[in-house]
Amino acid sequence: MPSADATSRITIRPMTRRIGAEIFDVDLNEPTDSDIESINGALAEHQVVFFRDQPLSHAALIELGRRFGPLAPHSGVPGMAEFPEIVEIHADEHSPPRAGEDWHSDVSCDPSPPMGSILYLHTVPEGGGDTLFTSMYAAYDALSDRMKTYLEGLRATHDGNPVYKAIFPDVDKTYPCTDHPVVRTHPVTGRKALFVNPPYTTHIDGLPAAESAAVLQFLYRHCTNPNFQVRFRWEPHSVAFWDNRCTMHMAVFDYPPETRSGYRVTIAGEVPV
Numbered sequence: 001m002p003s004a005d006a007t008s009r010i011t012i013r014p015m016t017r018r019i020g021a022e023i024f025d026v027d028l029n030e031p032t033d034s035d036i037e038s039i040n041g042a043l044a045e046h047q048v049v050f051f052r053d054q055p056l057s058h059a060a061l062i063e064l065g066r067r068f069g070p071l072a073p074h075s076g077v078p079g080m081a082e083f084p085e086i087v088e089i090h091a092d093e094h095s096p097p098r099a100g101e102d103w104h105s106d107v108s109c110d111p112s113p114p115m116g117s118i119l120y121l122h123t124v125p126e127g128g129g130d131t132l133f134t135s136m137y138a139a140y141d142a143l144s145d146r147m148k149t150y151l152e153g154l155r156a157t158h159d160g161n162p163v164y165k166a167i168f169p170d171v172d173k174t175y176p177c178t179d180h181p182v183v184r185t186h187p188v189t190g191r192k193a194l195f196v197n198p199p200y201t202t203h204i205d206g207l208p209a210a211e212s213a214a215v216l217q218f219l220y221r222h223c224t225n226p227n228f229q230v231r232f233r234w235e236p237h238s239v240a241f242w243d244n245r246c247t248m249h250m251a252v253f254d255y256p257p258e259t260r261s262g263y264r265v266t267i268a269g270e271v272p273v
Contacts, residue, residue, distance in 0.1 A: 009025050009035070010023055010024065010025050010039070012038070012046075014046060016229075018135050019134070019135040019138065019228065019247070020047070020048050020049075020050070020230030020232070021042055021045075022050045022052070023039065023042060023049050024051075026039075026051070028051060028056060028060070028064050028239060029055075029056065036068070040068065043241060043243055044188050044189055047137070047242065047243050048230065048232075048240060048241065048242035048243065048247055049240075049242075050232055050238065050239065050241075051238065052235060053235075053238075054120070054238070054239045055237045058082075058083045059083075061118070062083065062086065062265060064118060065085070065266075068241075068267050069115055069267045069268055071085045071265055071266060072110075072266045072267065072268035073085070074106075074266055075175060075176050076107060076160055076163065076167075076175055085265055086263045086265055087263070087264045087265075087266070089119065089261065089263060091253065091259070091260050092256070092258070093257030095256075101253050102199050102250060103134065103197060103223070103248045104199045104249070104250065105200075105244045105247065105248050105249075106244050106266065108158045109158040109175060109177060109200045110176050110178065111271065112268065113158075113180070113244060113269050114244045114266045114268065114269045115243065115244065115245060115267045115269035116244055116245075116266075116267045117242055117244060117264055117265070118240070119239065121234050121236070121237075121260065122236060123259050123260065123261040123262070124236055125255035125258035125259065126258065127255070128254040128258070129253075129254070129260045130231050130232060130251075130252045131232050131234070131250070132230070132231050132232075132249060132250050132252065133242060133249045134223055134225075135228045135229075135247060136223060136246050136247060137191050137246050138227070139193075139194050139219075139223040142222070142225070142228075143222070151183050153181075154182040154183075154205070154207075155180060155182065156179060156195075156196050156201050156203065156204045157178070157201070157203055157204075157205060158180055159176075160175030161175045161177060179205055180272045181195060181273065182194065182195060182219075184245065184273060186245055189246075193245065193246040194219060196220070197220075197248050203216070204216065224248075244269065245269065245272070
């Protein structure tokens with residue numbers, strides 16, 4: 001059931017039982033302090049929140065992101081020349097498939113991976129181009145107690161080099177490579193979430209290669225159970241704000257020759273524990 005927040009004019013409508021909510025009755029160009037507080041609360045509860053009919057300039061998108069924390073430059077993709085905080089997201093009939101087609105958590109290879117990402121799309125295809133999100137809380141909670149015990153204390157290596165050297169093969173640059181806990185504790189909610197993803201996680205530290213690969217493949221399949229997911233169908237001037245610490249997402253590249261275009265800012269996070 002939709003709910004009106006007691007301290008703000010916004011309305012929050014959950015989309016599934018485990019993840020995702022749409023937020024209405026707010027102008028992201030001029031959100032009040034109580035709006036920001038309510039959105040933060042909705043993000044903590046629902047892990048990803050969505051907004052409709054929110055035309056945003058570059059400056060407004062940057063200011064919106066800063067209301068939730070310091071912005072972080074993307075360690076793999078350069079920002080815009082005039083707005084380095086913004087990464088342009090664009091695909092059309094000439095675009096090759098991108099890394100976003102795989103389930104992932106944004107730049108988990110960073111020593112302090114992002115807290116969240118805010119994506120604004122101004123141009124979307126008439127059909128297709130959806131984004132799927134999955135709850136890493138729900139994935140962890142659904143594991144057996146024996147598997148939870150096995151995973152506790154394990155760490156995995158997240159490497160950006162295989163991801164970005166495939167996209168930018170001619171760029172002489174080394175990308176972050178960091179180890180993080182396989183199970184992390186969310187700093188706001190205190191809930192446990194799985195923290196591995198196919199593009200960035202290369203192996204679980206200290207395990208034989210075959211065992212590491214088997215465990216990771218099991219976790220990847222487990223995390224993408226449809227019961228843990230929400231699917232967002234974009235409209236022009238929609239916004240998605242997701243928590244990278246407890247979700248994975250993937251963009252569906254099923255819309256060529258149509259165009260999908262917009263901008264994203266990234267909010268700095270902390271070292272996972």
